[in-house]
Amino acid sequence: MSNGNYKLKAMLQQPERLTPGHRMCAGCGATIAIRAVLRGLHKEDHAVIGNATGCLEVSSYMYPYTSWEDSYIHNAFENAGATLSGVETAYKALKKKGKLKEGENYKFITFGGDGGTYDIGLQSLSGAMERGHDMVYVCYDNGAYMNTGIQRSSATPMYADTTTTPVGVNSDGKVQYRKDLAAIIAEHYVPYVAQTTLTRDFTDIHRKSEKAIYTKGPAFLNVCTPCPRGWRYPMEDVMEICRLAVETCYWPLFEVDEGKWILNYTPKQKLPIEDFLRTQGRFAHLFKPGNEHLIELFQQEVDKRWEDLQYRCNREE
């Protein structure tokens, strides 16, 4: 998982492109991920940052203050893909007409939560990917509509206790398993898709962000970003939860580069899923006596998907 040229300490000395003073929660995985993605931008390049409505938007650009050093556009909840495709096309049009200065290069990155990406914004995202705009769509996946108060999304894991899948005598939490969005976007045959999260040295997310930003054409990053309010964990646990998501194979690290599926990390010893589930209050009911079978079903789903992913990554060219 290490990359010879990458030094986290040195990277952290670079000027931040999302400045402090925003209103995101302490212990929020999304904020850490967004800063990591922005470190993938080369210093000399400008960027236009897009943003679907969500926690990140309402917390980072509250009039008259903005935390964004680059040009930034928020439009609505379901259309971050379409909005940035308009910005990117304007860039092409203005360049062609000689209206932009030579040597001034722009990159286009848009952020959306899982609500704005997996659900209400899926059509807009799919359209933008299929049309081939030179942009990166980054989903910060915290597995529910956190901004409106922890309602389930199609990214919410099975059995999670959310405010629209509350646990009760007739409910074990969310009934369905989660949608595999990275695979869905990979099936658009775009140049680059990757799934990542926060790792101790941030190498994986850094390398994938830089690659996504500097790959010509559309790219998609799906980043697992824990939410202390929705997942119910002490804020200092965010990095440990991400580690367990990877080590249990709940959130495998992989990329699809020009159609080739590549597994980036295989745990030496795959940990049982309860190690991940136990860290979060949203799964507390699974550890009550009599609910052992639910953890077993969860484990089966994780195993099945891990096998599917290995098959995709190992198949012959």
Place this chain on the structure above:
Amino acid sequence: MSQEPIRERMSGNEAVAEAIRQVNPDVMPAFPITPSTEIPQMVSSFIAGGKVDTEFIPVESEHSAMSAAIGSESAGARTMTATSSAGLALMWEELLLAASNRLPIVLTLVNRTLSGPININCDHSDGMGARDTGWIQIYAENNQEVYDNYIQAFPIAEDARVHLPVMICQDGFITSHAVENINLLPDQPVKDFVGTYEPEEFLLNPGKPIAVGPYSISAYAMEAKRAQAEAMENAAEVILEVAKRFEEMSGRSYGFFESYRMEDADYCMLIMGSAAGTAKQAVDEMREEGKKVGVLKLRVFRPFPEKQIAEALKNCKAVAIMDRCESYNGNCGPLGSEVTAGLYRNKVNLEAVCYTYGLAGRDFTTTHVKEIFGALQSLVEEGKKIPHNQYIGLRTKK
């Protein structure tokens, strides 16, 4: 007139496409919908044939069309799109954002009824449904007017006093597909008239980044809305200034509305869109019989020229207010509501009868116009009571 006109014959859609070719905007995101589909098709052909260097974005929905237009215009590119009916309805959320972000996008609307029942023909329910979205709305009677309005749209929208999006409306099929004579302007005067788009602030401005679309708390949001309302008020004078400049170029004169044989009219029909042509024909025939009738054809619906309408009607005895749209408010259509409120506010007291006509493409003829004028006359002269909200050309039970 500075230039010889180019005499042609074409449909309303072709006329708009021709204006687009002459303006050569930077970006056009669009999604096909009857009866506006021909416009993005024709622009795509211009691009394929090297006649314009516009970038076309073949979006996957009208919501994305307006979303991409907002992105593109914010980035600093002159941007336009086209749609009809359900397409405009799907854009609704984004129409509000285009206006509140003060983006001078131009949308050509080919008016078609809203579902249901699903129907592809003309009425004004799509445009009227968007009447409170903050867009300037300009309606046309025929292909000539929609061409002329389109060319005027960019200087109105982009004026620093306005900075609002503009909707250029024409009647589906009746105007958009019927081929009529038209006088086109040569390319260069149109290009000079429209000029280049030089926004003060935009996303792709190296060294001067901006942020668009903030969360705004109650302490700030109300002022933003008031500033937007003031921009709409300012649009009135800008629309007239641009019309004056357009007249100098083309010889064709435009205002908030056209007063047709209104000088001494006792009875007026206030109407919008292609049916104004029908009303004028009937008025000509009735004038032959010595009837004092006239037409007030509304061109600019937003901003709503309330004072000017009241002034134009103040010497009339009765007005028929014609809505090609049902408002489902139990009283009358949107024009009926706004015109009567305007008459009251301006202390102009005359008989005002609201009519709903032509929904979903129902025919509207000179016979209907004459019947309506007859009803107004018997209301005033014989005191014959008539309902103040009526349907024209409705099927009756046998």
